[in-house]
Amino acid sequence: MKPMNTMRLAALSLALLGGAEVAMASEVTITAEFRPSSTNTRFTNTTPISGFCNRWPNRPECTGGAQSNNHSIDLGIEYIKKTFKSAPDPRDRFYVSLPGSKSVEVRNSTSGEIHGLNFSMSKYSAHVDGAAPGITNPVYTTAVQGGCSYIIALGQSGGIGWVVVLWDVRNPENPTPCHSTSNTGAAGTEMDVVVKEFSIGYALQTPNPLAMRAGLYTGEVNYSVGENGEIALGNMVTNLNTNSLKIKFELDVRHALEVHFPANSDKVILEPPGGWMRWLNGGPAPEKLVRDLPFRITNTGPLSIYMECEHPTGRSCGIQNTRNSEIAALDVAVSLPGGIQLNNGQAVQRFPIPTGRARPLHVDAVTPVFNQPGALHFATAAGEAAEMVKNPGDTYRGNVTVVFDALL
Template identity: 75%
Template sequence: MKPMNTMRLAALSLALLGGAEVAMASEVTITAEFRPSSTNTRFKNTTPVSGFCKHFSNAAVCQSDESKSIELGIKYTKETVSRDPDTRNRFYVGFPGRQVVDVARAGDSPSQLYFSFASFSAFVRRVSGDGRIPNAGRSVSGGCSELHAAFYSDIRAINLWRINNPDVSSHCYVNSALEGEGVQAVSNVEEFSIGYNLVAPNPLAMRAGIYTGEVNYSVGENGEIALGNMVTNLNTNSLKIKFELDVQHALEVHFPANSDKVILEPPGGWMRWLNGGPAPEKLVRDLPFRITNTGPLSIYMECEHPTGRSCGIQNTRSSEIAALDVAVSLPGGIQLNNGQAVQRFPIPTGRARPLHVDAVTPVFNQPGALHFATAAGEAAEMVKNPGDTYRGNVTVVFDALL
């Protein structure tokens, strides 16, 4: 028998790359990756930090892998009227609720991630008018509250607001009692960034590879990302957020030395038959191995002497072929698609119809076994010609990509 194929597969990551301005469109990418270990079963956000976390690096919201900031490339001019009864005339923003986003490898059924806006920041420079910078008011109303006190000077300010319920549509505006009513200003929003919540799929249920997806939002006075009234010089009317998940699974299968040859014999040995006993019902051999695996796995056989449903071994003298039954047992962390344990489960032949199993929990260097046995009735025929030799190559493939 040929040695088993072993492979180590590439990990899944999800990345968000940064804001890019294209005429009337803004696009950013969020990235994350899965690198398995005995203690890690989750994606790690690998998106480069941009936006408010450059300014509020010590804020708690900037310490979490699950909630980082990203600058969206949205720039505009906003005229504001302090404490205006129409809150859209104040410094105002609105965001949609949580989105379900399909991410998929080429040709695969999609997995789903959940994305929502968790916080908001703007770097605002006043170009005319009096009073405070429009986004510097500490009293925030609507669907937001202050997450960090604004940094501000006479002409510019950067705010950081929490979106109180990221799952639903939220509209937020300054409601500062320190401002007089009706104070007008014109300001440029030079940096528009958000913190986000990203709930990635379970990487243990995803095959190795790159998964991509995207979600699109309209941007404008009344867009899904809403900027309120009296907006001019808006550089984009849409925002595309792209997602890239890189999944790399660990897959290693190790066999003892000299495992490339499997010698079949009756259970308990040949002595009973040599001493005049009945022909053995079967010839068997178990081949132990140790496996590390953290994701879905496909197993199949390739045969030198196919017998239709399985592999065979050939009589070197007569060319007759005896069929084999080949099965696999795997650690408890790897199960059949229906949740059953993989114990002496038959291995199919051919890449087109492999045995699919799932990693319920990561498995590191745990024991498994291949079970070889002659099919029913074959052993009795084989021993009718004492001294004959049967040989054949059976290649068992462990594939995390199928």
């Protein structure tokens, strides 16, 4: 499985083709992984930090750990924007409009299983370089207007020069455009600013990993970038290095599955409930021969259980008389801890195990289960024991393989 702790950012450049400016697409990857433990039932964000959290790692917007939604990523967008102080049209000021939240399907690369995640942009940051005599940079202000609020700004010479700004997007689900204007100078004062280090804070609402089969899930979302794109930059934008942004998602799910049986559990000896003495002393033939086989299980995800039979008998397994090859059918069932349930939410108690990989028993991990008890229940089918004891001394044997499969 490919590692998930990488972020790719496509090379961004301006090329000339027949005299026309060509902008390359930008691409970033957001990664997360699920590694279960007794205290962890959530995805952990493994995307390397880039963007404003590299500059301000100790700010509240950047703390809380890998399972918080305090993360930033540099989108690699660069451009020049012509701004006018206090312009009647906000798009002529410093302006940015971010898209609303997106639902994204992620697909298991092996099984094709699909789940959904939600992605939204909750913060905006950029390095804005602008110089005009006696005029502050248009982002060097606490009076941010529209759908954003001021968080912090660091500037050169009191904001006359470059400024690095961080804004809060007040409604990430459905944001409205954000804009700002210089604190100094006359209305209409013009300034060209160079924008780089364009980054966002983002919130990632991931699926429930307990309901996902193990594997790598991938998906993507695409945004247009430009004056009127889904990521809109306002009027009079030039030298834009990308006209589209692709954000790829990779969710790596690795479940824990361990089933431990006691020593010598490879042989199961069937006998009547309470033993053979009643029958040996002239009592009636036993109704069935039984044996329970305990085990302990650790499991954190969907699970399939089925049997493979040396001696199939319709929908179950059997054991064979070593003298005359007659087959006696078995009933084989399983009991599991309460954290593992049937798809309809019922407990798994003495539930029959089907034969064959094509139609397994599907169960779900409602809560993580670590080293908890379960059992296999073996019994001869109705009427078989009475026939078997008609020939005292005969031996019945057969192999029954019970498969616990986290990938099926």
